[in-house]
Amino acid sequence: MPGILYTGIQPGYTDKTLFLPSSAGSTKEYFEATYLTSTEEETGWATSLDFYGGEGSIYMYRFNKNHSTSTATFVRPVLVEK
Numbered sequence: 001m002p003g004i005l006y007t008g009i010q011p012g013y014t015d016k017t018l019f020l021p022s023s024a025g026s027t028k029e030y031f032e033a034t035y036l037t038s039t040e041e042e043t044g045w046a047t048s049l050d051f052y053g054g055e056g057s058i059y060m061y062r063f064n065k066n067h068s069t070s071t072a073t074f075v076r077p078v079l080v081e082k
Contacts, residue, residue, distance in 0.1 A: 002031040030054040
């Protein structure tokens with residue numbers, strides 16, 4: 001499944017990676033995904049990470065501050081250790 005692979009660049013994190021897969025139905029020729037990246041900033045609205053690509057390239061990658069929380073998106077859980 002296509003998606004985006006992030007690799008850490010700061011010292012101590014260069015061996016860390018995070019893979020964000022694309023949406024169901026995506027192919028190598030065209031893929032996309034939307035991930036919610038914040039809690040609601042205003043009722044019904046939050047920030048999302050949107051990406052689109054195909055054939056081994058990312059065409060568009062953006063943070064969308066006007067994402068409707070009534071639209072289905074992926075949510076990537078993160079564990080905070082204390």
